[in-house]
Amino acid sequence: MSGLLRSLLFLVALCPPVSAFAKPNIVVIVADDLGYADVLFNPRHAKEVTTPHLDSLAKQGVICRQGYVSGHVCSPTRAGLMTGRYQQRLGLYTGGEAGSGLPMSETIFPQHLKAAGYATGQFGKWHLGPTPEWSPALRGFDEVFGFLGRGAHDYFKLDDPADPIYRGTEPVKESGYLTDRLGEEASAFIARHKARPFFVYLAFNAVHAPLQAPPDEIAKFNTGNRDRDTLLAMGKRLDDAIGRVVGALKAEGVWENTLLFFISDNGGPLAQGADNAPLRGGKHTDYEGGIRVPFLVCWPARLKPGEFEAPVFSLDILPTALVAAGAGALDGKSFDGRDILPLLRGETAPTPRNLFWCSGSEEGWWAVRSADWKLVGEKGTIGLFDLAKDASEASDLAAQMPEKVAELTRLHDAWLAEMARPIKAGEKRYGMGSEEGGKPQKKRKKRDRKGKT
Numbered sequence: 001m002s003g004l005l006r007s008l009l010f011l012v013a014l015c016p017p018v019s020a021f022a023k024p025n026i027v028v029i030v031a032d033d034l035g036y037a038d039v040l041f042n043p044r045h046a047k048e049v050t051t052p053h054l055d056s057l058a059k060q061g062v063i064c065r066q067g068y069v070s071g072h073v074c075s076p077t078r079a080g081l082m083t084g085r086y087q088q089r090l091g092l093y094t095g096g097e098a099g100s101g102l103p104m105s106e107t108i109f110p111q112h113l114k115a116a117g118y119a120t121g122q123f124g125k126w127h128l129g130p131t132p133e134w135s136p137a138l139r140g141f142d143e144v145f146g147f148l149g150r151g152a153h154d155y156f157k158l159d160d161p162a163d164p165i166y167r168g169t170e171p172v173k174e175s176g177y178l179t180d181r182l183g184e185e186a187s188a189f190i191a192r193h194k195a196r197p198f199f200v201y202l203a204f205n206a207v208h209a210p211l212q213a214p215p216d217e218i219a220k221f222n223t224g225n226r227d228r229d230t231l232l233a234m235g236k237r238l239d240d241a242i243g244r245v246v247g248a249l250k251a252e253g254v255w256e257n258t259l260l261f262f263i264s265d266n267g268g269p270l271a272q273g274a275d276n277a278p279l280r281g282g283k284h285t286d287y288e289g290g291i292r293v294p295f296l297v298c299w300p301a302r303l304k305p306g307e308f309e310a311p312v313f314s315l316d317i318l319p320t321a322l323v324a325a326g327a328g329a330l331d332g333k334s335f336d337g338r339d340i341l342p343l344l345r346g347e348t349a350p351t352p353r354n355l356f357w358c359s360g361s362e363e364g365w366w367a368v369r370s371a372d373w374k375l376v377g378e379k380g381t382i383g384l385f386d387l388a389k390d391a392s393e394a395s396d397l398a399a400q401m402p403e404k405v406a407e408l409t410r411l412h413d414a415w416l417a418e419m420a421r422p423i424k425a426g427e428k429r430y431g432m433g434s435e436e437g438g439k440p441q442k443k444r445k446k447r448d449r450k451g452k453t
Helices: 003-014 052-060 074-083 095-099 109-114 178-192 226-251 314-324 402-417
Strands: 025-031 062-064 119-125 143-147 165-167 170-172 198-203 258-264 295-298 306-308 354-358 365-370 373-378 381-386
Touching (some): 025 314, 052 226, 074 314, 109 198, 143 178, 365 402
Parallel strands (some): 062 306
Antiparallel strands (some): 165 170, 373 381
């Protein structure tokens, strides 16, 4: 062996690939109510959309064109994300149920990673318990900066004792624009913990109502609709904060070995000017516009940039992160999600999978996707769609294909039979009182919109 070759082998031994010795950092970024087409990496975006940092991230990662979340409103999706399981297994069907508290008996995302040696930080919206006894600081997060309450928080009033910002379990008085502050706090956490593997859960409340942005940001847009201009300004500031976090990962030298996920928690609300093109519907519905969301996965050291066309699910994020972190095999763990890294790397071919949604009898929405077929129920209405040909769900084939309707209904029935009953009043699905064998419960009082989101 030549001296040169020996020297090269010695250098390789000293400098193995980063993935050979280091657990990846895990970063999960969740936008709130972001429209499917309100990002530049959607080819159908409107000309006024400005999200250059997300676009850059998309070019460095994998764009999941059929990325779904497990609920059509905020807190049910978050319950599924934190557990890797359908939230209905815990009786959490609506925003009011999940927002009232994710059972403390559940082992959630940061607790899995702490056991694997990770530093853990939560920044932003929690929405899985409204009062301090539900704090993420009591559930495996080493550092917390954010708010507990329901779906919304004022973006400028950060010193309100009636709706406090918490650092850990203590209310603090803050100032500034909330989206900016969340990006700053997450970036500072990265700088403090760069020497060990870390988990960042950055859950923005942008672009959820109230529609508030700095006036100079709003002035950059001129669509003729003040609400739309404000929403776009909020999206721009969200994008800036994400850019700050990615910049911190790069500046601290940990970007290459960071596994980063970006999703919205549900589709954009049409009433506030969100754009979900080309999808039908939006937040509060189980049409594609309510549950298919912007979805990115980036891990520079291990994933080649590109696009992935098969369905992936927000419930996949936790099991994927655990496998990447070497936190143990998934065998024997009751996750409904799966490790999607082999799919994204092209090591495994996608296989058809069944995905399910349900918001209980009182809201009435439910859906099942099996391969490219999707059945959507909304109280007494059922629609059947072939998503391979009709992603916009414009052509209802239910009347023409009753056998397919019956087949997909049976799939949903079998799944729903495994789920717990809603923790509040009502049955699992609209019209199912007699099938469940129980007496229909009294209708609960209608919650206001804020309590449901």
